[in-house]
Amino acid sequence: MSYLTIANVSATYGAMTILDGIELSIGQGEMHILLGPSGCGKTTLLRSIAGLTAPSGGEIRLGDRRIDNLPPKERGIAMVFQHYALFPNMTVRQNLAFGLEQKRLSRAEVARKVDATLAMVALEQRADMRPHQLSGGQRQRVALARALVLEPALLLLDEPLSALDAQIRKRLRDELKRIQRESGLTSILVTHDQDEALTLGDRVSVMNAGRIAQTGTPREIYHRPDSLFVAGFIGDGNLLTPDEIERLTGIRTSGSAIIQPQDLRFESVNGATATMAPAPDGEIHVQGVVTDVSLSGPTIRYLVEAKGLTLKVEAPNRYDSAELSTGTTVRLALRKGDIHVVPN
Numbered sequence: 001m002s003y004l005t006i007a008n009v010s011a012t013y014g015a016m017t018i019l020d021g022i023e024l025s026i027g028q029g030e031m032h033i034l035l036g037p038s039g040c041g042k043t044t045l046l047r048s049i050a051g052l053t054a055p056s057g058g059e060i061r062l063g064d065r066r067i068d069n070l071p072p073k074e075r076g077i078a079m080v081f082q083h084y085a086l087f088p089n090m091t092v093r094q095n096l097a098f099g100l101e102q103k104r105l106s107r108a109e110v111a112r113k114v115d116a117t118l119a120m121v122a123l124e125q126r127a128d129m130r131p132h133q134l135s136g137g138q139r140q141r142v143a144l145a146r147a148l149v150l151e152p153a154l155l156l157l158d159e160p161l162s163a164l165d166a167q168i169r170k171r172l173r174d175e176l177k178r179i180q181r182e183s184g185l186t187s188i189l190v191t192h193d194q195d196e197a198l199t200l201g202d203r204v205s206v207m208n209a210g211r212i213a214q215t216g217t218p219r220e221i222y223h224r225p226d227s228l229f230v231a232g233f234i235g236d237g238n239l240l241t242p243d244e245i246e247r248l249t250g251i252r253t254s255g256s257a258i259i260q261p262q263d264l265r266f267e268s269v270n271g272a273t274a275t276m277a278p279a280p281d282g283e284i285h286v287q288g289v290v291t292d293v294s295l296s297g298p299t300i301r302y303l304v305e306a307k308g309l310t311l312k313v314e315a316p317n318r319y320d321s322a323e324l325s326t327g328t329t330v331r332l333a334l335r336k337g338d339i340h341v342v343p344n
């Protein structure tokens with residue numbers, strides 16, 4: 001059942017249409033990701049939900065209330081931005097308590113909620129420090145805690161991790177997922193980082209030029225993109241035209257198709273069989289030559305020239321697996337079922 005319902009929401013700046021009839025339903029407790037290229041309207045949609053931007057049309061409902069005609073304060077929504085806006089002269093504890101004190105809760109109640117939230121974000125040890133004594137990642141956790149402590153009906157996160165360096169970002173991403181699950185808070189997170197979207201999201205909406213191109217689970221978005229835009233934006237797959245697919249595999253498809261790099265397998269190398277497994281039925285074999293090799297953490301990425309096409313191929317980067325050098329002749333194997341035709 002839909003908890004947040006966005007119906008035909010549009011927004012304009014002057015003569016420019018920024019959001020064009022957005023339709024979106026989000027379930028209670030869901031972590032929903034808005035993903036898309038710069039300028040596609042992600043932040044404008046988030047601000048429209050929060051009440052910081054007035055949509056030019058449409059309706060937004062949260063629970064059983066219509067909220068698009070309410071002032072921001074009455075919507076029960078908390079927002080965390082890319083750059084934490086903490087009070088610099090207050091301690092962590094005071095930063096968290098501030099919003100609760102505004103609501104005129106008793107001192108005991110404020111202390112109880114602040115302590116519980118500090119424990120949730122693992123900052124009990126930092127309660128009496130001021131923001132300048134904390135790392136970037138810790139400060140962003142305080143910003144998150146300050147939103148959580150208010151127990152909002154909806155949490156909006158606008159690129160909350162993008163100002164952090166890669167390592168902290170990854171750690172905080174895992175932590176954010178845990179905190180969101182534990183708190184059960186319905187959340188919408190904006191990002192232009194597809195790894196972040198696919199790791200964090202229960203469902204993901206890919207936006208393009210003020211519209212939602214596709215909404216689905218991370219697996220659906222990754223394996224079954226339903227447009228060339230989503231196929232091109234997500235992952236790093238081999239997106240081929242029908243003519244190219246036919247040249248490569250002998251199969252005629254009804255439209256362009258995507259083949260993921262990890263679905264192409266080295267079947268033989270320099271004429272010698274590379275795998276012990278027998279070739280299953282319905283496998284297609286293609287001869288090619290390795291033209292580029294690069295290591296990418298857990299995978300080795302190859303470019304293989306085959307039938308005049310350059311294919312991306314990915315293999316696990318195991319310590320004991322031999323890395324193929326450029327110029328090596330290989331035979332690639334591919335299952336028919338791994339050629340995914342993109343509908344439009």
Ligand SMILES: Nc1ncnc2c1ncn2[C@@H]1O[C@H](COP(=O)(O)OP(=O)(O)OP(=O)(O)O)[C@@H](O)[C@H]1O
Binds near residue numbers: 013040
């Ligand atoms: N206050 C404003 N006045 C005029 N145009 C604006 C204003 N705010 C945003 N825009 C325009 O609206 C479009 C969408 O902006 P928005 O910030 O929603 O995009 P975004 O998808 O969040 O992008 P990014 O990932 O770069 O933050 C952009 O073309 C932007 O130039």
